[in-house]
Structure formats: C-alpha cells, structure tokens
Amino acid sequence: MVSKRVYLDNSATTAMAPEVLSAMTPYLLSKYGNPSSIHFMGEEASAAVRKARGQVASSLNCYPSEITFTSGGTESDNLAVLGAMPGTGRRKFVTTAIEHSAVLEACAELERRGFETVMVGVDGDGLLRMEDLADAMDDDVGLVSVMAANNVIGTVQDIREAAKIAHEHGALFHTDAVQAYGKMPLDMKADGIDLLSASGHKIHGPKGAGFLYHRSGVEVTPQIFGGGQEAGLRSSTENVPGIVGMGAASELAVSSMKEDISAMIGIREEIIEGILTIQGAYLNGSRDRRICNNAHFGFEGVSGKDVVLRLSDKGIAASAESACSAGSSEPSHVLTAIGRSPREAMSALRITISRYTTEKDAEALLEVLPGVIASLRA
Ligand SMILES: Cc1ncc(COP(=O)(O)O)c(C=O)c1O
Numbered sequence: 001m002v003s004k005r006v007y008l009d010n011s012a013t014t015a016m017a018p019e020v021l022s023a024m025t026p027y028l029l030s031k032y033g034n035p036s037s038i039h040f041m042g043e044e045a046s047a048a049v050r051k052a053r054g055q056v057a058s059s060l061n062c063y064p065s066e067i068t069f070t071s072g073g074t075e076s077d078n079l080a081v082l083g084a085m086p087g088t089g090r091r092k093f094v095t096t097a098i099e100h101s102a103v104l105e106a107c108a109e110l111e112r113r114g115f116e117t118v119m120v121g122v123d124g125d126g127l128l129r130m131e132d133l134a135d136a137m138d139d140d141v142g143l144v145s146v147m148a149a150n151n152v153i154g155t156v157q158d159i160r161e162a163a164k165i166a167h168e169h170g171a172l173f174h175t176d177a178v179q180a181y182g183k184m185p186l187d188m189k190a191d192g193i194d195l196l197s198a199s200g201h202k203i204h205g206p207k208g209a210g211f212l213y214h215r216s217g218v219e220v221t222p223q224i225f226g227g228g229q230e231a232g233l234r235s236s237t238e239n240v241p242g243i244v245g246m247g248a249a250s251e252l253a254v255s256s257m258k259e260d261i262s263a264m265i266g267i268r269e270e271i272i273e274g275i276l277t278i279q280g281a282y283l284n285g286s287r288d289r290r291i292c293n294n295a296h297f298g299f300e301g302v303s304g305k306d307v308v309l310r311l312s313d314k315g316i317a318a319s320a321e322s323a324c325s326a327g328s329s330e331p332s333h334v335l336t337a338i339g340r341s342p343r344e345a346m347s348a349l350r351i352t353i354s355r356y357t358t359e360k361d362a363e364a365l366l367e368v369l370p371g372v373i374a375s376l377r378a
Pocket residue numbers: 011012071072073074075077100102147149150151176177178179199200201208210324
C-alpha cells in the first residue's frame with residue numbers, strides 16, 4: 001500500500017475544490033430559499049442562480065440567457081440531441097463512433113422517434129477525419145454532434161472545423177465538452193458552437209449539476225415538463241447549491257486554466273514516458289492531440305481490470321477504461337473504433353489526473369505499476 005491514497009481517476013469524477021464547497025455551503029444551510037419564491041429568501045436564491053449563470057457564460061464567451069442548468073452531462077447531451085433535432089425540420093443526425101453513451105443512447109432514442117442517424121468512424125488515433133464528416137453530410141442533416149475530448153483515450157477533436165462543415169450544410173453543431181470544459185479553451189463564437197454540454201463534477205464542482213449552452217436563436221424543445229423553470233427549458237426547482245457550485249467551479253477552472261494545463265501536461269508526460277518503458281506497454285490515442293489530463297495504455301498479456309484491482313489494493317485508484325462502462329465485460333467501443341482487437345481493448349488502463357495531482361502521485365504509480373504488470377504476467 002502506498003502511504004497515502006493516490007487518485008488517478010479524474011475523468012470519472014474529481015475532488016470538490018474547497019472554494020466550491022465554501023460557495024455552496026450557505027445555500028445548503030441558511031440561504032435555502034426557492035428561487036421562484038417572491039420573498040427575500042427566494043430573491044437571495046435567484047440572485048445566486050443569476051450569478052452562477054453569469055460565471056458560466058463568461059467562461060464560454062456567451063450570454064447568460066444561452067445557459068440552461070441541468071443535472072449534469074448526461075441530461076445536457078440528451079437535451080441537446082433530443083431537444084434540438086426536431087426544430088431543425090430535418091431527419092438526419094450525424095455523430096461519431098466514439099461518443100459517450102449519453103450521446104449514443106440519445107441517438108438510439110432519436111431513431112425510435114423516427115429520425116435517421118449516421119455514425120462516422122475515427123482513425124487509429126481516435127481522430128475524426130474531416131473528409132469523412134464532410135462525406136456523411138447532406139442537406140437532410142439537422143444536427144452534428146462531435147465530442148470535444150474523448151473520455152476514454154483523451155483525443156481532442158478539431159471541433160471548430162467540424163462545426164464549419166456542419167454549418168456549410170445548414171446543420172447545427174453540438175459538442176459534448178464534459179471532458180474538455182475547464183481543461184482547454186472554448187469560445188462559443190470563435191469555435192462556431194451551437195450547443196455544448198458540460199458537467200460540474202468533472203471540474204472540481206458538485207455531482208448532479210451541469211449545463212447546456214444553446215446559442216440564441218437555436219430552437220430547443222424541453223424534455224422535462226412542469227413548473228417552467230430555466231425559461232421553460234428544464235422544469236423542476238433549481239438545484240441552487242449545485243448551480244452555485246457549478247458557477248464557482250467554472251470561474252475557478254477558467255481563472256487558473258493556463259497554469260493548470262501546463263502542470264498537468266508535465267505530470268502526464270512523466271507518466272506516459274515512465275509507463276512506456278514497461279515492456280509490451282503502448283499508448284492508446286493521439287500523442288499530441290490529447291487532453292491535458294489523460295494517459296491511456298494497453299499492456300500485452302494482462303487484463304486491464306486486473307491491473308486496476310491490483311493498483312487499488314496498493315492504494316492507487318485508476319480505471320480500466322471509463323467509469324460509465326466499468327461494470328461492463330464488453331471491450332470499449334472507443335478502443336474497438338480505433339482498431340484495437342477485443343483482446344487489446346480488454347488490457348486497457350486509463351490514468352486521468354487533475355490540478356490536485358502531484359509529482360509524488362505520478363512517482364507512486366511508476367514505482368508500483370511495473371511490479372503489478374510483471375506479477376500478472378507471471
Ligand atoms: C464525455 C462525457 N459525456 C457525458 C458524461 C456524463 O456526465 P454526467 O456524469 O455529469 O452525467 C461523461 C461522464 O463521464 C463524459 O465523460
């Protein structure tokens with residue numbers, strides 16, 4: 001067992017930042033009014049929601065009215081895909097083979113609702129080829145969804161170019177930025193994004209809080225009906241502490257993004273170089289178009305799940321691919337999409353770091369991992 005817990009599964013979720021907890025606490029303990037109430041406590045709560053909306057909007061260079069708070073990345077993806085497609089008046093939805101299940105399952109639901117979906121493959125690094133996206137387009141495509149950074153192998157897509165291609169055909173462009181938001185610069189106007197999903201708990205904010213950015217003028221049909229909160233787009237009493245935490249986490253992520261990215265890249269590179277010295281280890285995903293906090297490997301002759309369990313016994317938390325599919329015994333659809341065999345895909349280890357990961361954490365991993373792999377091979 002390493003002397004302290006080492007957490008290297010930050011794409012599954014992150015530790016809450018103390019600043020975020022302090023911002024949220026009053027809205028759990030004393031300022032617990034309902035934003036719809038007309039008394040002073042309602043006003044206090046609605047002012048907090050307004051402030052958070054402004055914090056999120058300034059992180060994306062957009063207007064506060066273009067932000068709808070949700071319960072997280074999954075709901076935002078569902079709202080984007082199922083909510084935006086009908087208003088386009090078109091029948092086709094185009095996405096990639098490596099999206100998160102929140103997009104892929106929404107896509108399956110679109111098909112049940114009579115729409116057609118087209119799935120575009122990626123290359124061996126997990127990158128979407130723009131020619132392939134262009135080939136999938138025609139004038140019946142209403143919405144294109146391409147994730148900004150992949151949750152398994154960390155590949156960063158050229159979303160600006162993908163958005164341009166979507167727009168050339170009069171389609172809307174959505175990006176699932178759950179793994180990218182706060183870890184790479186995103187600018188709704190410059191990037192040409194019409195819809196963007198993000199989640200609080202991936203950026204040291206609370207679980208159960210996220211948002212959808214929808215460009216003004218884009219028609220989005222609600223998927224939850226009731227009291228008309230969030231300008232009618234997302235009924236249900238606002239999760240005020242969660243929203244306040246989302247706003248605080250956004251502001252924090254953006255304010256220290258440059259330094260955090262460069263620190264994370266330093267640690268990530270140390271991990272990649274260290275692990276690649278292990279015989280039979282290889283990197284999955286692109287070497288340079290990779291989100292700052294992700295390192296993803298395969299190891300000849302071992303099961304990724306066994307590696308994760310052995311590391312866990314030693315106090316190191318990592319992942320075999322992604323938390324959402326951790327219970328699955330099927331190889332990851334992302335790894336098979338980049339051409340890995342089922343056997344290779346089952347030997348995956350995902351290391352994801354955060355602004356709180358230290359050099360010592362990386363050293364602990366590099367000290368323990370070669371022995372774990374050797375003992376599993378023996
Ligand atoms: C790329 C991506 N999209 C969507 C989600 C779902 O987000 P949430 O857990 O906030 O529902 C995740 C979570 O892992 C993710 O990685």
